[in-house]
Amino acid sequence: DAGVIQSPRHEVTEMGQEVTLRCKPISGHNSLFWYRQTMMRGLELLIYFNNNVPIDDSGMPEDRFSAKMPNASFSTLKIQPSEPRDSAVYFCASSSRRDSYNEQFFGPGTRLTVL
Amino acid sequence: AQKVTQAQTEISVVEKEDVTLDCVYETRDTTYYLFWYKQPPSGELVFLIRRNSFDEQNEISGRYSWNFQKSTSSFNFTITASQVVDSAVYFCALSGTGANNLFFGTGTRLTVIP
Numbered sequence: 001d002a003g004v005i006q007s008p009r010h011e012v013t014e015m016g017q018e019v020t021l022r023c024k025p026i027s028g029h030n031s032l033f034w035y036r037q038t039m040m041r042g043l044e045l046l047i048y049f050n051n052n053v054p055i056d057d058s059g060m061p062e063d064r065f066s067a068k069m070p071n072a073s074f075s076t077l078k079i080q081p082s083e084p085r086d087s088a089v090y091f092c093a094s095s096s097r098r099d100s101y102n103e104q105f106f107g108p109g110t111r112l113t114v115l
Numbered sequence: 116a117q118k119v120t121q122a123q124t125e126i127s128v129v130e131k132e133d134v135t136l137d138c139v140y141e142t143r144d145t146t147y148y149l150f151w152y153k154q155p156p157s158g159e160l161v162f163l164i165r166r167n168s169f170d171e172q173n174e175i176s177g178r179y180s181w182n183f184q185k186s187t188s189s190f191n192f193t194i195t196a197s198q199v200v201d202s203a204v205y206f207c208a209l210s211g212t213g214a215n216n217l218f219f220g221t222g223t224r225l226t227v228i229p
Contacts, residue, residue, distance in 0.1 A: 033216065033217075042219060042220075042221045042222065043206065043219040043222075044219075045216045045217065045218075048216055056216060089158065091160065093160075102165075103150060103162045103165050104162070104217060105162065106152075106159060106160035106161075106162075107159075108158065108159045109158055109159065111158075
């Protein structure tokens with residue numbers, strides 16, 4: 001079975017541009033998570049969905065960030081407008097149960113560089 | 116509030132040595148779950164183990180073993196006879212009752228020297 005798929009793997013953009021990161025969770029998983037990893041802040045949860053519904057977006061840093069999950073097999077994280085401090089690795093993860101018991105499986109990440 | 120502390124930022128060992136990675140957690144939940152993930156140089160996060168708060172039995176998987184002690188709020192990870200392929204950043208994480216987001220520690224970078 002394919003794991004979590006993220007695209008693009010690398011993104012370089014200029015400040016002010018819109019960036020869209022994409023994620024396809026593991027088939028059958030009903031929870032999806034977006035994380036950001038930086039040297040300064042480590043791994044931090046941005047938002048997560050259960051059954052396509054956003055449950056907790058308290059980690060979304062600003063209104064410039066938005067996430068959607070239009071169906072069970074696809075999610076996007078959008079940054080508009082992007083800023084250099086958004087440079088990070090963005091991970092998508094999915095899990096198969098609503099509660100905290102099951103482990104999350106991570107995608108390979110998208111390395112975003114904002115110039 | 117949930118918190119995970121990995122006090123060891125970096126560890127270097129010579130191949131075949133044993134090494135223990137420390138993890139201390141804080142939570143007010145009575146039911147919670149602890150995890151270890153490995154992040155090799157390629158960057159992906161690989162799940163290693165999950166442990167729930169009601170199961171303090173230690174676990175061994177090949178060269179890996181985990182020691183969970185509620186009395187000290189610790190969930191330590193030992194690699195026996197380390198290998199170069201074990202070189203990675205290792206993260207300990209915590210998930211509380213009714214929530215399935217993970218709180219990660221800051222990670223421990225392990226370097227195994229051949």
